[in-house]
Amino acid sequence: MTARPIAVVGASAAGITAAESLRRAGWDGPLTLIGDEPHLPYDRPPLSKQLLQGAWEPERLRLRTEEELTRLGLDLRLGTRATGLDVATRTLTLDGGERLACAGVIVATGVAARTLPAADGLDGVLTLRTLDDALALRARLSGGARRLVVVGNGVLGCEAAAVARELGHEVTLVGREPVPMAAAVGAGIGELLAAEHRARGVRLLTGEVAEFETAADPAPGAPAAVGGVHLADGSRLPADLVLLAIGSEPAVGWLADPALDTADGLGCDTYCAAAPGIYAAGDVARWEHPLHGRPLRIEHRMNATEQAMAAARNLVAELSAERDGAADGAGTERPERRPFAPVPYFWSDQFGLKLQAYGLTSGADRVETTVLDREARRAVALYGRAGRAVGVLAVALPPRQIRALRAVVATPVPWEEAADRVRAAVSAG
16 A cells, blocks of 8 residues: 655645645655645745846745755655645545545645726736746846836735835836835834835825726737726826735635635644644744734745744644554654744845844834934844733844844744844844
8 A cells, every 4th residue: 555645746846845845754654745836835925026126037946956855755746736624534636537545734825916996807916926927027127117106015015115116117116005015014114114115216106996997009919008007096197017915815816625724824832733633834924923922824935934943843743642652652752742932033135124023013002112313224122912022123224233123033032122132223223
């Protein structure tokens, strides 16, 4: 009888890290890695920065070489989509109709870019989530100056707007919030970012898209192309290109088994388990953080890697316990599952600024922002929730200070204690 594989669904950073971690954790059985894109696993953060700018080519984004993938002994299924999962039998259904009975499954399908119904079939309205998306946008920005409207002033929209402006395009950044990245970083840091974008020539507007305008006289047989954006307040923005950066949706539409909780991602316990033998990692996973005491779903690159390692270790530990059954295991030491309790981290590069954050910055009920140098855009912000400091963010600070700030929020601490430690770290230089 052929041994059942562990299947990892999703072949980006979380997926490939999970596959490697399964091998390191001792899984020597069949291992299947399934990815819906045709490309070898690649890194996503450079899509809106180095790749879009033209500084990097796609090959540089590859997370592993073909030789490294071969050494993992993978059954690599690229260009293949999972369409269903039976939790009780741990059986995947693939888009060709194949059913794959598994020993365990790690779901790492990430998220999909949101779009707007009015954009369907309209040439020149793009999203930016995949390598192909980024290459299509880069090609559109390479043929001379364009009027680009970026809809959405979150992290992705801000990064893409900065790159496009550096490439010499006329850029308008439209968001629902009055300052960039407000939901993620708060008003104080958002105002600092707004000042930098304006100084670099980006036009910032607050509003919502009402409809798209089509360009006049399309070529015979060509699809209708975008010619402008109409906002809900009645204003019109001429546009040769529109980038929709309006957020994302967890890729859980294929998970219809009622045994799974798919409200805002795939719900998991503190071990990243969604059900017996079913784990999740990366942007798609919503898990109970043991230190913060509430469910979190984090769409950041570092979390994808760290959570994939944790999910893989815990799945191997569970399968080891299943294999050993009720035996007392005398003389052997079985691996044990461990809760996943990271210090979340994210970064963003916009123009010459680097933002770095540790802990939780969104959902704070208290934010204290200290601007250290307004011209240089140097600042630090502390984020709190229910009387405790849970996150810290730095803009344009040196590595030494960044390391000290991480220690402040490694575990939630009383607000005043954290505020004193932040002030000490910053004054230390």
